[in-house]
Amino acid sequence: MSPPMISLKSLTSTTTMNQLLATAKSTACAASSCGSSAKPHDVEPAVWEKIKDHPCYSEEAHHYFARMHVAVAPACNIQCNYCNRKYDCANESRPGVVSEKLTPDQALRKVVAVANEVPQLSVLGIAGPGDACYDWKKTKATFERVAREIPDIKLCLSTNGLALPDHVGELADMNVDHVTITINMVDPRVGAKIYPWIFHDHRRFTGLEAARILHERQMLGLEMLTARGILTKVNSVMIPGVNDEHLLEVNRWVKDRGAFLHNVMPLISDPAHGTHYGLTGQRGPRATELKALQDRLDGGAKLMRHCRQCRADAVGLLGEDRGGEFTLDQIPDEVSYDASKREAYREVVARERDDHLAAKKEAIGMIKAAGSNGSLHFAVATKGGGRINEHFGHAKEFQIYEASASGINFVGHRKVEQYCRGGWGEEHALETAIAALEGIDIVLCAKIGDCPKDQLRDAGIRAIDDYGYDYIETAISALYAEESGAEPLTATA
Numbered sequence: 361m362s363p364p365m366i367s368l369k370s371l372t373s374t375t376t377m378n379q380l381l382a383t384a385k386s387t388a389c390a391a392s393s394c395g396s397s398a399k400p401h402d403v404e405p406a407v408w409e410k411i412k413d414h415p416c417y418s419e420e421a422h423h424y425f426a427r428m429h430v431a432v433a434p435a436c437n438i439q440c441n442y443c444n445r446k447y448d449c450a451n452e453s454r455p456g457v458v459s460e461k462l463t464p465d466q467a468l469r470k471v472v473a474v475a476n477e478v479p480q481l482s483v484l485g486i487a488g489p490g491d492a493c494y495d496w497k498k499t500k501a502t503f504e505r506v507a508r509e510i511p512d513i514k515l516c517l518s519t520n521g522l523a524l525p526d527h528v529g530e531l532a533d534m535n536v537d538h539v540t541i542t543i544n545m546v547d548p549r550v551g552a553k554i555y556p557w558i559f560h561d562h563r564r565f566t567g568l569e570a571a572r573i574l575h576e577r578q579m580l581g582l583e584m585l586t587a588r589g590i591l592t593k594v595n596s597v598m599i600p601g602v603n604d605e606h607l608l609e610v611n612r613w614v615k616d617r618g619a620f621l622h623n624v625m626p627l628i629s630d631p632a633h634g635t636h637y638g639l640t641g642q643r644g645p646r647a648t649e650l651k652a653l654q655d656r657l658d659g660g661a662k663l664m665r666h667c668r669q670c671r672a673d674a675v676g677l678l679g680e681d682r683g684g685e686f687t688l689d690q691i692p693d694e695v696s697y698d699a700s701k702r703e704a705y706r707e708v709v710a711r712e713r714d715d716h717l718a719a720k721k722e723a724i725g726m727i728k729a730a731g732s733n734g735s736l737h738f739a740v741a742t743k744g745g746g747r748i749n750e751h752f753g754h755a756k757e758f759q760i761y762e763a764s765a766s767g768i769n770f771v772g773h774r775k776v777e778q779y780c781r782g783g784w785g786e787e788h789a790l791e792t793a794i795a796a797l798e799g800i801d802i803v804l805c806a807k808i809g810d811c812p813k814d815q816l817r818d819a820g821i822r823a824i825d826d827y828g829y830d831y832i833e834t835a836i837s838a839l840y841a842e843e844s845g846a847e848p849l850t851a852t853a
Contacts, residue, residue, distance in 0.1 A: 407620075410537050410591055413482040413706075414514055415678050417538060417591060417621065419666050419770055423716075423746040424709045426480035428675040428683075429487045430467040431460065432498045436490035438520050438558040438574065441636040442597055442627055459673060459687065461489070464501035466688060471506050473691045474675055475513070476698050478682065479705035487518040487540075488672040494523045503534050509697055514538065518595070522560055522574055524581030532588045539585055540593040540623075541578060546613045548572040550606050554599065556636070579617060586618030593621040593664065598645050598653060599637070600627070608656065615661035623664035624657065626650050647774055648799055654772070665772045666759075677744050716746045716831055723837035724767045732844035735764035739774065739797050740832050741805035749829050752808035753780025758797065761832065763840045768833050779812065794819050804835055 403411070415422035462470065475481050484506055486492040492499045503515050516538035517531075524541065531539065545551040551571025558570040565573055585592045594614045596607050603610075611622050627644040629637045645653075654663055666678060676682040739758035741750035757775045761768055776793040779786060790812055797803065800821055806828035813823045827835035 422666050422678045423744050425482040426478055426677045427483040427485055428474050429485045429672050430462055430502060431489055431673045432462050432464055432467050432502045433486055433488055433492045433495035434461050434490045435495040437494040437522050439556045441554055444634045464498055464505055467502045468505040469691055469695055470686055472509060472695045472697045474686050475510055479701040483514045483516060485516045491520050492517040493519040493527050496527055521578035521581045522558060525577060525584055528584040528588060538591050540595055541582060542595045543578050543610060544596050544603055545606060546575060546610050548575055550603050551575060553602050582617045591620040593623055594619045595623045595625060597627050598624050598650060600643060600645050611657050611660040619661050621664045622661040624654055651771060665770055719831045720833045723833035726837040727763055727767055727840050730841045730844040733765060735762055736801045736840055737762050737799055738836055739800045739803045746831055747829055748804045748827050748832055748835055749806050752805040752812055761836055763836050768836055790815060797821055802839060
């Protein structure tokens with residue numbers, strides 16, 4: 361008899377350690393060391409061990425595991441035209457924004473509090489709000505404290521790369537095996553349009569000279585990380601008319617120097633944020649433009665498509681932010697780490713991941729057997745776990761999948777304003793959500809009302825809630841087979 365299905369909801373809604381431990385015990389694997397076998401065929405075992413629980417480095421892992429950022433590094437050594445590092449912006453979800461800056465000791469207290477309450481936590485990152493390598497003393501002190509207290513947590517940082525070469529050795533010594541570098545250009549003429557100035561070697565540089573120094577230091581840092589076996593993700597901000605075409609060249613350069621992932625993100629340029637680009641009218645790319653560029657980059661450095669452009673104090677699964685629950689005034693002055701919840705969660709998730717992998721393989725087989733030459737684009741409302749488990753009206757983002765004869769591919773996400781609040785639908789929010797779903801054929805959600813379903817239909821989009829709480833790939837394969845005239849798979853419970 362096959363084991364009972366475990367939903368992610370049953371894991372994350374567990375409120376006590378005893379309940380979670382009971383769930384883990386009732387579904388535990390027979391092996392003495394429980395671990396998922398859901399390893400992609402194209403990833404080496406040593407690399408898989410590094411990324412399998414890292415939500416940013418593994419698209420599969422982001423369904424199950426959470427990250428947190430601690431804002432201990434406020435100082436920065438460059439100025440970007442898309443950045444304005446202001447504070448107390450709790451409603452803004454973008455890099456460089458935090459509600460409170462922390463000392464290393466405060467950061468440790470916060471990490472322990474989060475680890476005790478968020479069993480999905482697997483990664484601690486330092487992403488500013490300035491630069492983690494430039495504000496190095498605080499970054500290093502934080503990593504050292506956390507590693508002593510929670511030795512199994514993965515440590516990673518984000519940097520603009522200017523000061524990175526000075527600290528690669530120390531990063532390796534501290535077992536930091538994930539680093540993100542923001543690289544927006546490899547041609548200083550393009551860089552001069554993005555960076556007004558840098559501060560390097562006790563001097564401020566501007567123009568082409570600043571961009572040239574930054575470029576050389578970024579490439580050196582990337583090469584040094586590769587030589588040390590540290591996985592590197594490269595972030596690039598897509599700025600229409602400035603570097604959008606140039607990012608093809610960036611992709612080639614970073615691939616040649618060993619980057620593990622290339623993440624192309626859309627420029628955020630709301631004038632309310634006070635950035636140079638926002639105030640001068642530089643627009644960000646449309647979702648369809650971003651996808652078109654990402655599609656052109658296929659075949660180069662491996663792309664990351666599930667980035668959420670997190671705040672520098674984000675907490676939780678990608679696509680959610682629970683940072684407001686863990687401000688310093690809500691955390692006791694003395695906290696001690698209890699590993700039980702995290703250990704139990706990992707045991708349960710190992711089972712869930714293997715089941716999901718089997719369902720995904722079956723679904724992809726069905727897609728390929730359908731024999732259609734067409735493609736369908738799906739927008740999925742999900743809370744995580746790889747399942748369709750969010751109501752349409754509660755969704756703040758949709759995950760986007762493409763089904764074609766080659767299989768099922770995750771291609772990105774689209775943020776929307778929550779449509780339903782307190783039982784009432786906001787008409788304007790629905791209109792903006794429909795606009796954000798441009799190019800989508802089918803919306804999959806756990807539940808949807810007649811009004812939004814009708815308005816989506818009028819916009820040429822089918823909304824379906826028949827597959828609520830099933831695996832995403834299972835639903836997609838069934839609907840793709842239906843469109844192709846093939847016999848669909850039976851949905852999983």
